[in-house]
Amino acid sequence: MNKEYTTWYHPYEPNPEYSKKVAYFSMEFGIHQSFNIYSGGLGFLAGSHMRSGYELKQNMIGVGMLWKYGYYDQARNEDQTLRTEFNEKHFDFLEDTGIEVEVKLHDNPYVKVRAYILKPEIFGTVPMYFLSTDVDGNDHLSRTITNHLYDRNPVTRVSQSIVLGIGGAKVVEALGGADTYHLNEGHALPAFYYLRDRGITKDQMVFTTHTPEKAGNEEREARHLNRCGFFGRTLSDDELQREMVNGGMINYTISALRMSRKANGVSKLHAKVANDMWKDYDGICDIIPITNAQNQKFWHDDKIKEAWINKDSNSYKARKLELKQELFLEVKKQTGKDFNPNVLTVVWARRFAAYKRADLLLHDFDRFKRLIHNQDRPIQIIWAGKPYPFDFDAINTFNHLVHNSKYEPNLAVLIGYEIDLSRKLKCGSDVWLNTPRITREASGTSGMTAAMNGSVNVSTNDGWIPEFEKDGENCFVLPALDYKMPIWDQDKLDTENLYKILEDRVIPTYYNQPDKWQDIVFTAMNDVIPEFTTYRMADDYYKKLF
Incomplete structure (x- = not known):
């Protein structure tokens, strides 16, 4: 051996x-x-x-x-x-x-x-x-x-x-x-x-x-755990008592x-x-x-990296176009839709949990329809992610997005959100949308690798974002709300602020100020590397x- x-x-x-x-x-x-x-x-x-x-x-x-x-x-x-x-x-x-x-x-x-x-x-x-x-x-x-x-x-x-x-x-x-x-x-x-x-x-x-999510901090009945062999041996009542919190529980x-x-x-x-x-x-x-x-070596596209190092915007744009086309082949394969690589493409992709609010854009449905049907400044949106297989509320949200995107040529919901698809989404998107309620996302790392590949973060100011953000220079950030505010009110204000940022800042910059957009892309790479790499x-x- x-x-x-x-x-x-x-x-x-x-x-x-x-x-x-x-x-x-x-x-x-x-x-x-x-x-x-x-x-x-x-x-x-x-x-x-x-x-x-x-x-x-x-x-x-x-x-x-x-x-x-x-x-x-x-x-x-x-x-x-x-x-x-x-x-x-x-x-x-x-x-x-x-x-x-x-x-x-x-x-x-x-x-x-x-x-x-x-x-x-x-x-x-x-x-x-x-x-x-x-x-x-x-x-x-x-x-x-x-x-x-x-x-x-x-x-x-x-x-x-x-x-x-x-x-x-x-x-x-x-x-x-x-x-x-x-x-x-x-x-x-x-x-x-x-x-x-x-x-x-x-x-x-x-x-x-x-x-900080309750479900992520497991808590189970102490006597039950003792019977299961959780402690490596059977604890005495006194020993078990010392481990208990919250009325007989082990947190x-x-x-x-x-x-x-x-x-x-x-x-x-x-x-x-x-x-x-x-x-x-x-x-x-x-x-x-x-x-x-x-890990930068694993996630950073080599040609994107080379263009960033040389500050070569033409090479960057040529490679980004190729990467968008690779992503859109996946869109076509899964949905039969033919996305346009010259159109601003927004991606929301991560685990489907209620606090991450995958469907935040749909909270103002009339405004959502106006956004996706605007012919002068078009937009394409892709959702992907994995609900817990027995979280039926999260699965219902996923399916809600499927039903609302099915007959819209510029919307897609993809399955198979694992490492390969994650890479395609981060490399092929123009905007990485991140919408957790503030203080609920402990870190959130997907936006880091998206930024490495030229996808501009549009995010609530939660998790890692406060350490990274220069609003309007390397990303676009929603105004911070009082996290103790009722959830309904938070969602309403965040929806209004998200639309305001998209309509007044993100979309006009992408279409009317391409040089400024390119500056944001390269500045984001400067700021994410090496600070947000696993080295x-x-x-x-x-x-x-x-």
Whole structure:
């Protein structure tokens, strides 16, 4: 058996700046289109981090889950509405390490967890270990734990956390252990409980919180988790009492913040929001800002990059035209519509969650109709994204957009929003529309890679945007509203402000002042690189968190 399978191994000598051994736990990683085991932004972020860790020669490994059916595959019903499909995945580029550990789940103390390695030469990442319970010798239910990312069954979800956390920690032990254990969100929280009992100190545990959304900060009944094996052993009543909050609950985020030496939010604004969210709980560690970023080498189109470096607007425009045509071939393939590459093209594409407001433009439907039917200054709009497969409100929003775009020649709703389509949308759009309610988007990284490829951000002033924005110079930003205002009022004002920006500033600049538009495009690239690339971010994690 090769030593890289069973020992802490890198195909390079780690850079002395990054010599500390770090194990990075994440429920999802978005690394490459062919390895589709991710849901959205959390995975894209983690995947970019793993790529930059490799490029900077960091002494880090990734620990994730090998999802047999991935998240889900998007398809269409007969009327073009969304259909969710669960198709088995096969990844021949993964190799069995031979490392197999056991975890206790519920009343079964011998659930086997097998580790598979993604070697660095495959996609240019640090070594990554993916865990599966689909192992000979496990009973049927145990084998299904690693079937679906974010399984809808709450008991299975708890089991997934135990497999990633405790199973992952045992795999890291088998590799020789780590100096620092990092949880990318709270899903792998059982790792901290297990490691604490093994003598791993608070100084060795760090945590990243990614969202202020309640659903993203899991909270479950403490006694139930104790029965499930969540803590690595059965806690006594007194021990369990010390872990409880909110009347007998375990909040994954609070527990992780209490056990960590330090934690981080994923933008400066989010760190403020997170510190305020959790300040009333005892024992919370400091939450510092380390703003999310994306891997430039992976996402930045080479010809766009060359044109930007040389400040060659003609080369940029020629390449942008090619990229728009590539995107519009996808539009034609999916919808039969023939988009015009000379027309201003707006894209809204990300996870479909209510606070992100995919349908904000439709809130003033009369104005929406006037916008899309304006023949003097035409516009094309594309929506894409993935609702959670059992979030029927989000699926209804997706379908609402499908119905309203079906018979409009300049509107399209695309399926298959994964890495390849994301790249086409970012490269082929003129405007990247981002409409979350303020303070609800912790970071939001899609606009970073859009800016790298010449798509101008039009956004509410949330997440990473306050650190980037120069309104009218590198993007267009909606006036900030009081986030405590009723949601209906926020949506109404944001809709009015969005239309005002589009009608009075964005569209006239694109059509009447092409030189100014080009300046905005290049200024945005200047401002997003290197500040919002994962070279900066991966360096920050080592120097500020690890």
